[in-house]
Amino acid sequence: MIRISLDAMGGDFGPAVVIPGAAKALERHPDMVFVMYGLQQECEPILAKFPKLKEKTTFHHCDVAITMDEKPSAALRRGRYVSSMWRSIEAVKSGEADAVVSAGNTGALMAMAKFCLRTMENIERPAIAGIWPTLKGESIVLDIGATIGADAQQLLDFSLMGGAMARALFEIEKPTVGLLNVGVEEVKGQEEVKEAGRMLREANLSTISYHGFVEGDDIGRGVVDVVVTEGFTGNIALKTAEGTAKQMAELLRSAMSRTLMSKIGYLLAKGAFDRLREKMDPRKVNGGVFLGLNGIVIKSHGGTDAEGYAAAIDVGYDMVRNALNQKIVQDLKTYHARRLPPAGPEEAA
Amino acid sequence: MIRISLDAMGGDFGPAVVIPGAAKALERHPDMVFVMYGLQQECEPILAKFPKLKEKTTFHHCDVAITMDEKPSAALRRGRYVSSMWRSIEAVKSGEADAVVSAGNTGALMAMAKFCLRTMENIERPAIAGIWPTLKGESIVLDIGATIGADAQQLLDFSLMGGAMARALFEIEKPTVGLLNVGVEEVKGQEEVKEAGRMLREANLSTISYHGFVEGDDIGRGVVDVVVTEGFTGNIALKTAEGTAKQMAELLRSAMSRTLMSKIGYLLAKGAFDRLREKMDPRKVNGGVFLGLNGIVIKSHGGTDAEGYAAAIDVGYDMVRNALNQKIVQDLKTYHARRLPPAGPEEAA
Structure with missing residues (x-):
């Protein structure tokens, strides 16, 4: 029970x-x-x-x-x-x-x-983990807004907690974890992300498999099971993705209602649209988990x-x-x- | 010439x-x-x-x-x-x-x-400004990756430069400028964003109209002409949006090819899809500008x-x-x- x-x-x-x-x-x-x-x-x-x-x-x-x-x-x-x-x-x-x-x-x-x-x-600080729809299924992204800024140790803690959540939610044995970063080399700053990467590699944990850095477009591709970042970036990434999904749905709707042909096409393809909507539906992945x-x-x-x-x-x-x-x-x-x-x-x- | x-x-x-x-x-x-x-x-x-x-x-x-x-x-x-x-x-x-x-x-x-x-x-530091397709047309987002981290003065400089670019590119007299932030109140951190907001309000500039904070989903809605943030967050927001757009296009394609009805629907609505693709096409808004x-x-x-x-x-x-x-x-x-x-x-x- x-x-x-x-x-x-x-x-x-x-x-x-x-x-x-x-x-x-x-x-x-x-x-x-x-x-x-x-x-x-x-x-x-x-x-x-x-x-x-x-x-x-x-x-x-x-x-x-x-x-x-x-x-x-x-x-x-x-x-x-x-x-x-x-x-x-x-x-x-x-x-x-x-x-x-x-x-x-x-x-x-x-x-x-x-x-x-x-x-x-x-x-030290809890995180909020979100469930993100991807091309491969779902991934966990944290922190999506409980805190702003995180040091390397906190990013490592987020990785452990997110990994445990992936095991509990997706029932996979050793989830992959990536640290969200930018692809530009030799740019100063975000030392804590690099340091967290070093720590994760050295820790060689049995419960998670550290993948390395991931970029913003890797989230939706489902490159890793768990994406780790501090709360400011995580919140903005999440809301930007939501905004883009809404924007595309809106543009699609208006494009589909422009001509008679596209209207008929829409009716015939309605089942397909409904499946798409369901897949991207924030209601379906509506649980933010405090970790x-x-x-x-x-x-x-x-x-x-x-x-x-x-x-x-x-x-x-x-x-x-x-x-x-x-x-x-x-x-x-x-x-x-x-x-x-x-x-x-x-x-x- | x-x-x-x-x-x-x-x-x-x-x-x-x-x-x-x-x-x-x-x-x-x-x-x-x-x-x-x-x-x-x-x-x-x-x-x-x-x-x-x-x-x-x-x-x-x-x-x-x-x-x-x-x-x-x-x-x-x-x-x-x-x-x-x-x-x-x-x-x-x-x-x-x-x-x-x-x-x-x-x-x-x-x-x-x-x-x-x-x-x-x-x-002190240049920025890269990107052109972002929105529901209303296009907005400018900077910095999308030239630097990581920015203090309040740099965010103000980005606002001035982004505003000048909006005037040059969109030919509007007094573009609106928003600072990218998270909606959560009373969270510590990102003092530089709050400070930049205060400075922008007090400066009361004649060339830009300071809108206030915007969140991630406001970018695609086209709430402001210019969205200002530091390069780490900007780069991740941009790539996350690109990833989400690709993900939706991919899901749509696979949904549309599943049944005979949806395939016929797709053919009839092809013009509409092409218009959508064009609107979200990164090639069409392909200029990153160093400011x-x-x-x-x-x-x-x-x-x-x-x-x-x-x-x-x-x-x-x-x-x-x-x-x-x-x-x-x-x-x-x-x-x-x-x-x-x-x-x-x-x-x-």
């Missing part, structure tokens, strides 16, 4: 999306149960429409809901201990749930998750619909079932144990 | 693309003349096929050609004073040409251009064809005709004069 905690008030549409989304996810994975936090008067009428979900859900009323534009510090002041966001995270800490899913505002969710769950040993915390936190896109929210729950389900955090803890332990070998005759080996 | 200097040996295909490209550009702009640098035995037979171009071209033989994978420092050592790349740049310095176009390797071209032409007064040097240097994509190379020449033509560098010099002068007001009673004003 996998127990998911839900912040029913998170996202642009709150329980109107969260509850139908949970119902969809439950259909796919009947071995789930939910704890749900939100305003009773808003949630109960919706929950009543999904009797199967209601049966599997323990509901807790919360007076306070964090808004989408609230600053993290303000959200923390106002919402700590009492908001649906905080309490849904706390359910993971107390052991009531295995993972939490929220479509609430990213900054507030990260601030509360850090405060409530704390970071893992040896992890490096003592608990699994899934961030769903704030503007998503029930289908997208269900996909985020699916990601949480997979992460729990495949023991994401145990994998990360184990990988970090192994790495750091090797970094600090006990003094003695083996030291030189 | 506009005089363009050509590095015939630059790019993956050298004169086989450069010469037909120049011929295409000349058809569109008969008021151009060329100085061309390259290996005589390679260039002459190709040039002979384009008599109109040959008539407008002064050819100079050079023994040395810079290769595409040569490191900038090595290229500079081996190719200074003697290579087709160096000599085509030198033609701008000596006043023989108004702008130089090369499809040669970016690092070497930038190193030679800096060494030969030197940076403008008040400009901040005492001379106009256009970098064409190394793997482009004659059509793409001609587009790069077109960019050079527009930059010369619309006095790009005079605009930049004037804008920098105005800005820096205001920054350092003469001591006296006006100081407090």
